[in-house]
Amino acid sequence: MQRISTSVIPSKTSQAGRTGLVQLKEYIRLIRKRMWLIGSIVLLVCTVVGIKNVYFTPQVYEATAKLIINQTPRPDRAGVVDYSVVQTNIALTNSYKQIMISSAIMDQVVASFPDLKVTPSALAQKLRVNTAGDSQVMDVTVRDLSYTKAVKTVNAVAKVFKRQIPSIMKMDNVTILSEASLNDPAVPVNNNPAIQIFIAFAISLLLGIGLAFLLEVLDDTFKNEEDIEKELGLPTLSLITKMKKEDRRSDSSTTTPKQVGEGQYAAINQ
16 A cells, blocks of 8 residues: 655645734834834824814804794695695705805895894805705704804894795795704814814824834834844844943953063973
8 A cells, every 4th residue: 555645735824824923023013113203293293282272273152043944734724734745845945055045145134133243255154054854944053253143143044034035935934943042051162172182193193103114114224133134134143242431441440461571481491
C-alpha cells in the first residue's frame, strides 16, 4: 500500500489575516508615537470652540405661532367631515407657505407694525413656515436676537396673513390656533456647547490622526534599529550609543594616567 503524505499549507486567508494584524499594530504604534500631537490638536480645537460658543456667539431666540387652514362647512353639512374639503385644505398649505413669505404679506406687516423696525427682505429671511406631513396646521416661526421682538414679529405676521388671505384667495379659511407668548421661557436655540464641543472633538481627532500619518509618510529618517531592520531587511549586529558629556567626564576622572616605570615589566638577564 502506498503511503500518502500530507502537509499543512497556510491558506491565503490566514496570511491575509496576519498581514492585517501586523498593519493594525503598526497603526496603533504610530498613534502612540504621535499621541502628543493628536492630543494637542484636540485640546486646542475643543478649547477654541468652547470659548467661542460661550463668549463670542450671539444667542438666537425662536418664537412660534400656529395657524390652521379650515373652511367653514356649509349649514347642510354641519357636523359631517367632508374629506374632499380636508384634502383641498391640505393642498392649499403649500400655496399658503409661499404667499406668507411673499412681498404682499411682508410689506403689509412692515407697514402695519412700524415698531418692529425691520425691512420686508430681512423679515422674510427670519421667517420659517412648516407643516407636519399631511396636516392643515402651519407652524410660523421667527428667529431673532431678542425673544421679545421674535414674539411680536411672529404674532404680527400671523395676524396680517389671516387678514389678507380673504382678499388674495377669495376665501376665509385661516384661523390662528395659538400665538407666541412672552410668558414662555426664553431659551436660546443655538446655545448647546456640549454638542458643538463633541463635534469639534471628533473632527479634531480625525484631523490629528491624519496629520500624524502624513508626518510619518514624509519622515524618511531612521530613529532606531527597528527602522533600519525594516528598511534593509537585515538584523542588527551591534549598536554604538551616543555618550553624554557627563559620562565622559566620569570615565576620565576614574582613570589615572600611569607614569613611565610603573607597572609590571619582564626583566631580561644579561
